[in-house]
Amino acid sequence: CPIYQKMAISTDHGPMQVGNFLLCAIGNGGYCGGGFHALPHADLTDGLMDISTVRAMPRREILPLLPRYRTGSYLSHPLAQKYVHMETCRHVHIRTPKPVRVSFDGEIIRTDSLKLDIQPGAVRFCIPVAATHCATSPRRSVGMAQPLRGLAPSRHNRSAGLRRDI
Numbered sequence: 001c002p003i004y005q006k007m008a009i010s011t012d013h014g015p016m017q018v019g020n021f022l023l024c025a026i027g028n029g030g031y032c033g034g035g036f037h038a039l040p041h042a043d044l045t046d047g048l049m050d051i052s053t054v055r056a057m058p059r060r061e062i063l064p065l066l067p068r069y070r071t072g073s074y075l076s077h078p079l080a081q082k083y084v085h086m087e088t089c090r091h092v093h094i095r096t097p098k099p100v101r102v103s104f105d106g107e108i109i110r111t112d113s114l115k116l117d118i119q120p121g122a123v124r125f126c127i128p129v130a131a132t133h134c135a136t137s138p139r140r141s142v143g144m145a146q147p148l149r150g151l152a153p154s155r156h157n158r159s160a161g162l163r164r165d166i
Contacts, residue, residue: 004056007096011051011089020056022083023069026092026116030072033103037072041086047120048088055083092116 004020025038028049032038042050054069061079068074075084092115099110 003059005096005100007094009051009053010093011087012091013087013089016051016087017053017055017085021053022056022062023052023054024094025052026050028118036070038069039086040072040075041088046088047118048090049092049116049118051087051089051092053085055085057083090118 004022006019007021007024008018009016009021009024023038025032025036026049027039027042028046029044030037030039030042030050038052039050057079061083065074065077065079065083068077074080075086094114096112099112102109102111102114
């Protein structure tokens with residue numbers, strides 16, 4: 001039973017790859033699939049999607065790479081040089097000969113054609129002041145969630161987690 005899928009993948013940089021793939025991860029954040037750090041160079045603030053493709057490989061070569069795929073350190077492994085391709089893009093189109101299962105943040109669909117486009121800054125987030133780990137540098141503000149002044153966590157409104165100080 002093959003564990004790979006035939007795909008044709010193109011991005012805004014033109015045709016990328018055609019062949020048999022074991023994995024394909026696309027996102028603007030680094031993690032997917034229950035904690036796998038599949039896209040270790042992804043940056044939520046750069047306005048780009050990262051795409052990582054892993055070509056079909058012999059099963060005996062998957063095992064040494066899998067623990068490193070979980071931690072995001074797989075790109076430095078010699079097998080990654082042979083089987084993994086990373087790219088950043090704004091648009092991606094994937095075609096398969098027959099419908100395959102695709103996971104969107106845990107929701108599963110079946111499709112044979114997938115087109116994704118990123119629209120930087122299209123969604124605004126309200127971040128509590130207490131979330132000091134958020135970078136607010138102007139040069140990294142594309143699509144970035146910016147903290148709002150006067151908002152702090154509230155012990156009375158935990159579902160929203162925010163309150164306005166007056």
